[in-house]
Amino acid sequence: MSSKRIAGPEIERLIQLLAKVPGLGPRSARRAALHLIKKKEQLLGPLAHAMADAVDKVRVCSVCGNVDTSDPCMICSDPRRDDSTIVVVEDVSDLWALERAGVQNARFHVLGGTLSPLDGVGPDDLTIAKLVSRVAAGGVAEVIIAVNATIEGQTTAHYITDQLAGMGVKVTRLAHGVPVGGELDYLDEGTLAAALKSRTAF
Amino acid sequence: MSSKRIAGPEIERLIQLLAKVPGLGPRSARRAALHLIKKKEQLLGPLAHAMADAVDKVRVCSVCGNVDTSDPCMICSDPRRDDSTIVVVEDVSDLWALERAGVQNARFHVLGGTLSPLDGVGPDDLTIAKLVSRVAAGGVAEVIIAVNATIEGQTTAHYITDQLAGMGVKVTRLAHGVPVGGELDYLDEGTLAAALKSRTAF
Incomplete structure (x- = not known):
């Protein structure tokens, strides 16, 4: 039943592709697609443009790999x-x-x-x-x-x-140690041992 | 610090717009943008195309509002x-x-x-x-x-x-009642009362 077509092929394709974006699944892709379609002028259009722009212009830095x-x-x-x-x-x-x-x-x-x-x-x-x-x-x-x-x-x-x-x-x-804001009780022994070993003067 | 620019304006804009998609927030938008950029040919390009297509072709049905x-x-x-x-x-x-x-x-x-x-x-x-x-x-x-x-x-x-x-x-x-697969213990009184009132013969 999940393969039942609910709209024209263009909308189906949009949902399929959105479902591949990390953070979205098949269900949230439908929700996202509908939201984008409703905000066609404010969001869908600009996003399509920004993506096409990125396809054209983004490249890997030949010096550092960024x-x-x-x-x-x-x-x-x-x-x-x-x-x-x-x-x-x-x-x-x-x-x-x-x-x-x-x-x-x-x-x-x-x-x-x-x-x-x-x-x-x-x-x-x-x-x-x-x-x-x-x-x-x-x-x-x-x-x-x-x-x-x-x-x-x-x-x-x-x-x-x-x-x-x-x-x-x-x-x-990088130093190993206790994350800022972290609680000792939740840390593994390896981290605690490293933090103790690398202790610093107050 | 969160407003610090980490890349060119085109990438920043892509991240900003992705953050407005329901299901994505500022942090997951960055993750999504990076994933899309890495899969430029397989995902970013087709998605940009599908979105532009949707902007062009999607309309509200004059009969039913779909x-x-x-x-x-x-x-x-x-x-x-x-x-x-x-x-x-x-x-x-x-x-x-x-x-x-x-x-x-x-x-x-x-x-x-x-x-x-x-x-x-x-x-x-x-x-x-x-x-x-x-x-x-x-x-x-x-x-x-x-x-x-x-x-x-x-x-x-x-x-x-x-x-x-x-x-x-x-x-x-639509009928009110117990959702299929639902447990009575977790249902509110209104739903239980409605389900009892509309009970059907075995």
Whole structure:
């Protein structure tokens, strides 16, 4: 019954495609489609235009791997950024998260994933060689490896550290510890042990 | 900090517009935008196209008030439908829900809302006059009022029943009772009282 056609093929296709957007499922895609259709002038039209615009203009930054409408991206072409620090992240979403936090005025480097031999992801599938040549080009004092605190992330971090060894660059990683606002009772032992080990003076 | 620009204006605009889609918020809009950008050829492009198509082609059916890419809509122009029954609903989403259930092979009539004096919605803001003229045109034996079981819905149902009085048409409404699969323990007293009152023989 769920395959019963309820409207013309154009509306069906819109619902089908909306259902593939992360955060929407088949049911919420119908709701979204109806809302968009009702707000045709205010929302559906502008959104269609913005999407077509993104298809035309968005590209991967040839320097750092970020996605943007210019190449080099907004961050790579920003003259006020500190060239001596490169923050290495797994994915563009991590770059966006760090930028929202707005704590580091550095350059970035997007790996495009993590090393994962079981999934067939080796060093050549990531942008590690490009990172090494960015460092080799000079002017970089510190590489901050901001990958996820997963096994794959840590493996990748170790591999990168090895690749950068002897290049005269400081390699650092994010601190492990208690999340701000977090309750000790809910944290795993690994995090608690790391937080205790890295305790700081009051 | 949340207003910090993380990418070019085209990407920012895409995120802003996606955040207005029901089911997505500011955070999930970013996630959705990034996913769409990564699947530019498979998803973003086709979705932009489907939306532009919908903007061009979707219109409100001049007979029943449904939205579709043809006017009269697919349901109004379907020759296999039973002309003698009209199911009256508040909104297109209710029409879609009933069609998915696929229980009634009838025609529909979308009111476009419910009577709500406090919100300034009177009979002229709904398609009640159009419903009365559809019935007056003849050939209709039954009008099933399938509005929501809310105060406004029931007020609207009574008003429509009054308007159709003396036109020789049977006016019915949906049964109240226990939802299929529902547990008595979780139901309100009104529903339980209605289900008991309308009990049927085994």
